[in-house]
Amino acid sequence: MIDPAYSPQDASGIWVFLEQHEDVLAPVSVELLGKARALSSQSGAQLTGLLVGHNLDALATRTACLDLDRLVYVSHPLLSQFTAEAYAHATAEVILQQRPNIFLLGATPYGRDLAGRLAVMLRTGLTADCTDLALDPESALLLGEVSGFGGGVLATIKCEQHRPQMATVRPGVFPEVVIRRETPAPVDHIEVDVPQAACPVSVVGRRRHAGVDVSRAERLVIAGAGTRGQMGPVEALAKALGAEIGATRVAVDEGWAGRERQIGQTGVIARPRLAVVCGASGATQFTVGIEQAGLVIALNQDPEASIFEQADLCVVDDLFPVVRALVAELESHNGGAL
Amino acid sequence: MTGELHMLVCLKVVPKSEEVGVDRETRTLDRGHARSEINPPDMNALEAALALKDRYGGRVSLLSMGPPFVVPMLRVGLAMGADAAYLLSDRAFGGADTLATSLTLASAIRKIGNVDLVLCGEESSDGATAQVPPGIAAWLGLPQVTYAMDIEVERERGHVLVTREIRGGEEVLDAPLPAVVSVKVSCNQPRFMDMDGMARLDSDDAVTTWTAGDLDVNLSHVGLAGSPTSVAGLREASQSAGRRRELVSGTPEEEAHILYEHISEFLRSAGSRTQETKT
């Protein structure tokens, strides 16, 4: 085994990386603070938030009012834009100084970049995309639950000898719980040295997505022939689910949806987490487009429809009343948006 | 940047996700019945490398760590147009977590030498951690750009301009070569094997196999021995390979309620295959 940067005996505290964009904390960071607080209450460990960047004094002050015991704010001009190299350099320096026992980050593009690079720099173990975190009652080790094989297998991972025990967690896994302290937590403002050589990459441009790309949609409501062109309920369901609208070839042919929304062999192969298929018979040429979906719900009046072979949840019924009732149910729960 | 562009693509051979299960008795992974495939995002990485070779010239090397059955898969990559392939095969490499894996691959990349651009798929379909590309970059002290959708090489400056996906949009990064770039799955369509290249499927040569002894690595830093993380427990997820085909019945309201419960439970738990939550 490679030597740990520091030993478990020398490690203490739970740290959470606080990702921010334009002076606002990423929601996943707030979610992680909540979970970390639960863990630290269990073990009596100190909970520290780590904010990295530049000119974030105002954010640091606001963040110190959240439910943490300490805020470490690391700044340097070269940290004003996120790059994995610069952030890893600065973070590694602070971690080696302060020696946390556990270090948690959000599994976002930036979080995963940073965590992956940092774990090697710190010669430690990283458990990625955890869907749950716990502390082992006997060993007090961090246990990260992860899924593999496209979600088919769940494993619990531990890191025994190396520190910090690192884990990334997907946004939306833990609830966002905002508790404010009565008095702000102490803020340690650490100015690190970040040499230009540690920042080889520069950000040349950024832009927001425009237009529809159903292949990237995390959630899809797909309209098939059975919708008979009545897209209203389909659109309402998509809106309630925060989903994109997809369509089978028949629906596109009939003009009910644009060709860019066609799912299937000659359309788009999508990889949604959730697919609600309304009124599609389930021809092979269509189902190949959602084969990789996490959860497939199919609604069709025909009990023989082959879509039911390719679905997790099968509703053999007239799709319209079911869709309407589901929209109503979703809207009534929308305080805790899915 | 002098000389020709040398791109190295890391390929992982994985069991097809939908065919893997957990042995309920032994609580271990049952991969025995699963067919193998080249990790789909790695095919995108290979296509990206071949497209760069078409555009800028140069050569493409393949690198993989795995048992000997990986060799025919590497020949597929050669048939697509890659120039050389290297397999790291040794029992000592087995059971490696991402730290040990990235260390081993980095060591091979150093041995191969003169690599300008390391290309990987964004993550592998089995572990799905996405940690190996940044890990390789860290071991080699190279810049990293992940979730790339488009790559342009500026030969005179010796830089790459990479468009990559971030939450809700894209950014363009400028990185000096050599660099490590991981590509977004489905960012391109992997070309089929070259008509003239197909003969390489039958050839015995062209793949170099290295064992632990061929690499400059400390044996205690590779494989299971070199892995700080370990598996404490394993179980099959409720929503696994093959669809559940669970019938939902009742009045429309009852059906909608059941669907709602399932949807909210699912979205809060395991099973994401998508870009959004993985990035």
Next chain:
Amino acid sequence: MTAVTEAATSVPNAILLDDNRWDRVLAATNGEAAACYQCGTCTATCPWGLVAGPSIGVRSVIREAQLGIDGWADSVWRCTTCGACEARCPHQVPIGEVMLGLRSLAWRERTVPSGLANVLWDMHWDGNPWGRPPSARSAWAAGLDIPRFDPATHTTLLYVGCTASYDRRAQKVARAVVGLLRAAAVPFGTLGDDEPCCGDAARSLGNDAYFERIVMANTVRFKEAGVASVVTVSPHCYDTFASHYGAAGDQFQVRHYSQLARDLIAEGRLSFSGFDATSATFHDPCYLARHHDETEAPRAVLGAIPGLELTEMARSRAETLCCGGGGGRMWMETPADERFATARVREAAATGASYLVTTCPHCISCLEDGVSVSGARDLKVIDLAELAMLAGCASASPSSTEAPHD
């Protein structure tokens, strides 16, 4: 840069002809296109003229490819290889083969339309162009207890094919074919999950090199399995084995099931109870009617069904109107208002028949789609074997002691 090139690039709209390109087209098409003298009969015959304004413009495609003019590749992919053009060509230019040769060139030049590489990858990794797992290939036969082909006891190998194995609609046809074979007590078996793809999709999409690899591999497999006689469900598989396996194809006899059925009826081993006055019309698959001059075998079967009134469409037999599914088109998208099948279904509906009978899985798929799009709700698309089973088939001469020689 030569003086000629320099001069050419300074002239607006000048096209610089590339001698290499001419040679490449010549090589890719085996020189077949050279006989074309640009009469345009092909263009006039092509069904594309029926559904879309401009026809494929067969002669322009060839000319543009020869000259290397941009965009030549686009039309080449629209061809369904229906053979209507070459049936009329005064110089017998094998136009379908020329199209495939040009497609082969497109693979080499990497100008193949999006999505087609995936079809070939599916064939490579999964052994079928639909990307379905090999372990599910014989799922269509669940409950039928079909034996594994054994040359010692089986006279015939039933070659199911990828579409009939995996496509839910076509699976019903496979089951019906089994019904016919059993009714006639034909000793047959299949290769089960080990049945290899015949390679038609690769050939039709123009990847001749990959197709040749498949032919070589299958030739060995069939030989090892002791296959001497094959019956196919699809005319495409039939055509592939009969016409494109070269010398290897001579190792075994191959028939389409309609031909075997005709023979069984003639031998008195298969007959039908029949219907009360049911009307039908027959759509000839291109790959039987034109590619193999086979128009009578399906009609012999239809003729043996009592109570079945057959009304022919004007475009029948060798004049059949392509359904649009050949030439790899099953893996490409055709806009709804440009599908041959829509026009064909209207022709069928005009006969007043209740059943539109055909005998090809791709035709079934395209024609059912055509029924859906054209709204001809009273017309039911059915495969010959399905209709025969519906008509109630019985084996004749149960006491026959003659050894079957299928």
